[in-house]
Amino acid sequence: MTSSAPDPVEVNGDRLWQSLMGLAEIGAYDDERTGLRGVDRLALTDADAAGRRQVIAWMEDAGLAVRIDRMGNIYGRREGTDPTAAPVLTGSHIDSVATAGAFDGCLGVLGGIEVVRTLNERGIRTRRPIEVGIFAEEEGVRFGTDMLGSAVAAGRLPLDYAHALTDRKGLTLGGELTRTGFDGPTDVRLDPPHAYVECHIEQGPVLAESDVPVGVVTGVQGISWQEITIHGRAAHAGTTPTHLRADAGLAAAQIIVHLRELVDSGEYGDLRATVGHLIVYPDLTNIVPARAELTVDLRNPDDAQMTRAEEALAAFLRDLENSRPGLTLTTRRMAKTPYVPFDEGVQKTIAQAADDHGLEHISLLSGAGHDAQEIAALCPTAMIFVRGEYDGISHNPREYSTPEACARGVSVLATTLLRLADQD
Numbered sequence: 228m229t230s231s232a233p234d235p236v237e238v239n240g241d242r243l244w245q246s247l248m249g250l251a252e253i254g255a256y257d258d259e260r261t262g263l264r265g266v267d268r269l270a271l272t273d274a275d276a277a278g279r280r281q282v283i284a285w286m287e288d289a290g291l292a293v294r295i296d297r298m299g300n301i302y303g304r305r306e307g308t309d310p311t312a313a314p315v316l317t318g319s320h321i322d323s324v325a326t327a328g329a330f331d332g333c334l335g336v337l338g339g340i341e342v343v344r345t346l347n348e349r350g351i352r353t354r355r356p357i358e359v360g361i362f363a364e365e366e367g368v369r370f371g372t373d374m375l376g377s378a379v380a381a382g383r384l385p386l387d388y389a390h391a392l393t394d395r396k397g398l399t400l401g402g403e404l405t406r407t408g409f410d411g412p413t414d415v416r417l418d419p420p421h422a423y424v425e426c427h428i429e430q431g432p433v434l435a436e437s438d439v440p441v442g443v444v445t446g447v448q449g450i451s452w453q454e455i456t457i458h459g460r461a462a463h464a465g466t467t468p469t470h471l472r473a474d475a476g477l478a479a480a481q482i483i484v485h486l487r488e489l490v491d492s493g494e495y496g497d498l499r500a501t502v503g504h505l506i507v508y509p510d511l512t513n514i515v516p517a518r519a520e521l522t523v524d525l526r527n528p529d530d531a532q533m534t535r536a537e538e539a540l541a542a543f544l545r546d547l548e549n550s551r552p553g554l555t556l557t558t559r560r561m562a563k564t565p566y567v568p569f570d571e572g573v574q575k576t577i578a579q580a581a582d583d584h585g586l587e588h589i590s591l592l593s594g595a596g597h598d599a600q601e602i603a604a605l606c607p608t609a610m611i612f613v614r615g616e617y618d619g620i621s622h623n624p625r626e627y628s629t630p631e632a633c634a635r636g637v638s639v640l641a642t643t644l645l646r647l648a649d650q651d
Contacts, residue, residue, distance in 0.1 A: 232579075232646050233351075233642070233645045233646055233649060234583075235580065235583045235584050235638070235642045236342075236345060236346070236349070236351075236638065236641040236642050236645055237345075237584075237634075237638050237641075238338075238341045238342060238344075238345045238634060238637050238638050238641050239341065239344070239345065239634075240630055240631065240633065240634025240637075241630070242341060242344070243337060243338065243341045243630075243633055243634060243637055244630040244633065244634075246285065246337040246340070246341065247329055247330065247333060247334065247337055247633065248329065249281070250278055250281060250282065250321065250329070250333055250337065251264070251266055251328075251329035251333075253268065253274060253277050253278040253281060254266050254267050254268035254272075254274030254275070254277070254278060254323065255267075258326065258624040261623070261624045261625055263624040263625060264624060265326055265327060265328065265623075265624030266323050266327040266328060266329060266624075267323065267325050267326070267327065268321065268322055268323040268327070269322065269323065269324075269325060269366075269368060269369045270322035270363060270364035270365075270366065270368075270369045270370065270375075270400075271299065271322075271363070271364070271369070271400065271403040271404060271406075271407055271409070272369075273407070275321070275322050275323075275407075276407040276408070276409065278321050279301065279321065279361065279407075279409060282301070282321060282336060282337070282340070282361060283301065283303075285337075285340050286301075286303035286340060286359065287303075289303070289305075289340055289343045289344050289347065290305065290343070290347060291303030291304055291305055291340075291343060291359065292304045292306075294411065294413050295409060295411025295412070295413065296380070296411045296413045296414060296415040297386060297410065297411055297412070297413070297414070297415045298363055298375075298376050298379045298380065298386060298389060298404075298411075298415045299363040299364075299376060299404050299407075299409040299410065299411065300360060300361065300362050300363050300376045300377070300379075300380055300411075300415065301360065301361040301409075301411075302316075302318075302358050302359070302360050302361075303340070303343075303358065303359045303360075304356055304357075304358045305343050305346070305353075305356060305357045305358070306356050307352070307353045307354050307355045307356040307357070307648060308352055308353070308354050309354050309355065310356075312354060312355040312356065312421070313355065313418070313419065313420055313421040313606075314355055314356035314357060314358045314420050314421060314648075315353075315355050315356070315357050315358070315420060315421050315422050315423075315424070315644055315647045315648045316357075316358045316359075316360055316417075316420040316422070316423045316424075316602065316606075317335065317338075317339040317342070317357070317358070317359055317360070317423065317424050317425065317426070317640065317644055318335055318336055318339050318358075318359050318360030318361060318362065318425065318598070319332040319333070319334070319335025319336050319339075319360075319361075319362070319365070319425050319426070319427060319597070319598060320332035320335075320336070320361060320362045320363070320364075320365035320366070320376070320598060321333050321336055321361055322363070322364055322365055322366055322369075323366060324366050324368050324622045325368065326622065326623055326624065327622060327623075327624070327626070328621065328622075328623060328624055328625065328626025328627065329626070330428040330613075330615070330621075330626055330627070330628050330633075331427075331428060331430065331621055331622065331626060332365060332427070334426060334427060334428055334613060334628070334633060334636070334637070335425050335426045335427050336359065336360075336361050338426045338633070338636070338637035338640055339359035339360075339426075339640070339644075340359055341637055341641075342357070342359075342637065342640060342641040342644055343357065343359065345641055346641075346645070351645065353645060353648035353649055354648060354649050354650075354651075355421055355647070355648040355649070355650070356648075357644055357648050358420070360598075362374070362376035362377040362380070362598045363375060363376030363409075364376055364400065365377070365597075365598055367452070367561075367562060369394045370389075370392040370393070370394055370400050371392060371394075371452075371454075371561045371562070372384070372389075372392060372452075372561060372562045373450070373452070373562055373596050374562075374564070374596055374597070374598055374600065374601050375389055375392075375400075376389075376598070377598035377601035377602055378601045379415050380415055380416065380417045380601070380602075381417065381601040381602055381604045381605050382416055382604070382605075383601060383604065386415050389401075390404070417602075417605060419605040419606045420602070420605065420606045421606060421607075421647065421648075421650065422570075422573055422606055422607045422608065422647045422650075423599060423602040423603070423605075423606055423607075423608040424573060424577070424608070424609060424610070424611065424640060424643050424644060424647070425597060425598060425599040425602075425608075425610045425611070426610070426611040426613065426636050426637060426639075426640040427597060427610060427611070427612060427613065428612070428613050428615050428621065428626070428628050429442060429591075429612040429613065429614060429615050429619050430594075430595050430615065430619060430621035430622075430626075431594060431595075431615070431619040431621075432615075432618045432619040433589075433591050433619070434589070434591075434612060434613075434614040434615070434619070435614055435615065435616065435618070435619060437589055439586075439587045439588055439589050439614070440586050440587065440588070440613070440614050440632055440635050440636070441581045441586050441587070441588040441611060441612065441613065441614070441635065441636055441639055442588060442589055442590070442591045442611070442612030442613075442614075443574050443577050443578050443581070443588055443589070443590045443591075443609065443610075443611070443612075444569060444574075444590075444591060444592070444593050444599075444609060444610035444611070444612055445568065445569055445574065445590050445591065445592050445609075446528075446566060446567050446568040446569045446592055446593065446600075447564075447566070447567045447569075447592070447593045447595075447596060447597060447599070447600040448497075448526050448527060448528040448566055448592060448593065448594055449526065449527050449528065449529075449530050449533045449563075449564060449565045449566045450524070450525070450526055450562065450563065450564050450596050451523075451524070451525040451526075451527075451533060451537060451562075451563045452522065452523070452524055452525075452560075452561035452562040452563065453522070453523050453558050453559060453560050453561055454520065454521070454522050454523075454558065454559045454561055455479075455482065455520070455521050455522075455523060455544070455556060455557070455558050456518065456519070456520050456556070456557045456558075456559075457475040457478045457479055457518065457519040457520075457521075457554060457555075457556050458475065458517070458518055458554065458555045458556075458557075459472075459473040459474055459475030459476075459478065459515070459516060459517055459518065459519070459553060459554050460472070460473040460515070460517060460553050461509065461514055461515060461516070461517035462514070462515040463513065463514070463515075464512070464513040464514060464515060465513065467515060472515050472553075473515075473551065473552065473553025473554050474515050474516060475507060475508075475516040475517060475518050475519040475554070476507045476515070476516035476519055478519065478547055478551060478554055478556070479505060479507070479516075479519040479521050481547060482502075482521065482523075482543070482544070482547070483502050483505075483521070485540070485543050486500040486502065486523065486540070487500065489536055489539055489540065494535075495527065495532045495533075495535055495536040495539070496527055496528070496529045496532035497527060497528055497529070497532075498525065498526070498527050498532065498533075498536050499525070499526040499527070499594070500523065500524070500525050500526075500536075501523075501524040502521050502522060502523060502524075503522055503524055504520070504521060504522040505519070505520070505521045505522075506519070506520050506521075507519045507520075522561070523540070525537065525540075526594060527566075528566055528592055529566065530565050530566050533565075541558075544556050544558065564596065564600060564601075567600040567603050569599070569603060569608055569609040569610065570603070570607035570608055570609055572607055573607045573608060573609035573643075573647070574590070574609045576609075576643050576646055576647060577609055577611055577639065577643050578590075579646075580639045580642035580643045580646065581639050583642060584635065584638055584639055584642065586635055586639065591612065593610065593612075595621075597610060611636055611639055611640055611643070612636075613628055613632050613633060613635070613636035613637075614628060614632050614636075615627065615628050615632075616628060616629065
């Protein structure tokens with residue numbers, strides 16, 4: 228770093244909040260369960276495309292030069308005084324789950340733009356360029372693979388594989404890129420940045436429980452996604468004796484219960500297991516299900532323990548199939564990423580920035596996946612977590628962080644980016 232670190236930079240919290248609330252109106256819906264306004268911007272839907280166009284307009288208004296790659300990833304670049312220097316990259320995503328709030332991903336993207344606005348207003352030049360990125364299909368809920376845009380940009384997944392992925396209607400990601408106009412011309416593979424910093428709402432209760440505003444993220448735990456399809460035999464609910472049934476719905480329930488038993492056993496470390504999607508066919512009241520589909524989401528900060536848990540699940544599936552005549556089970560890997568530790572040097576820069584802003588902070592591991600875990604393969608990377616309210620609930624219209632918390636986190640981001648961008 229240069230001999231004298233730049234002074235802390237405070238962003239315009241009111242303007243940041245206006246951007247967050249403005250973007251939240253694109254894809255907004257009234258959630259009947261919570262009575263709140265939610266956000267539904269699945270990747271590469273019309274709502275996501277409208278959100279992308281709005282954010283591009285904000286980028287261009289901030290003087291950023293915008294480019295779009297063949298994966299639909301968007302980058303806005305603010306030049307530095309050294310045109311040969313690798314940029315400092317920040318960003319996140321703006322696609323959402325179907326029942327989202329206003330902050331997940333969006334805080335990192337709009338926070339990056341707010342940093343650029345602030346530097347422009349103060350006439351601050353940096354040696355290195357600063358870039359703000361929007362990565363495509365981070366959530367993975369439409370095309371089945373999370374962190375997809377950043378994974379292709381970092382080289383973990385090939386572009387052809389990503390373009391061929393389909394949603395539940397059979398639409399391909401490549402086709403939807405073309406339809407929405409985001410099949411960009413530039414090469415998807417990122418040249419290694421100097422560093423990457425992502426600011427994100429925590430999506431958990433740790434910061435609130437510790438009563439601190441900012442978290443310095445040490446890494447991201449391992450994630451395993453798979454889809455299980457169970458083929459049984461349809462039968463009349465009233466006339467078919469229980470012992471003659473091949474009930475795909477019952478088998479799905481047994482899998483769910485077994486997953487909880489794996490977690491509760493304590494034999495697989497800090498394992499977490501979730502079945503977030505479950506559907507049976509023909510989905511009629513008086514017919515024994517002939518088929519069931521479910522997804523399994525496993526999380527573990529220890530890769531060896533994750534492997535053991537996956538092996539235990541696979542063994543259970545084999546035993547279930549063998550013990551139930553008429554049942555067949557197939558599995559499909561949707562995604563798998565290992566535990567990713569973040570760079571200690573970038574963590575120290577974030578922590579020092581928080582100190583210089585007078586903000587108490589703690590270090591914590593991320594339980595959720597983020598684009599940062601993919602970009603970490605290219606360059607020194609770390610994350611800033613911003614405190615959420617209501618036990619840190621996320622992927623829900625109740626997701627909330629206060630204007631003050633968002634401004635504090637993005638001010639730490641601004642100071643961190645400024646100092647990294649002045650490094651040799």
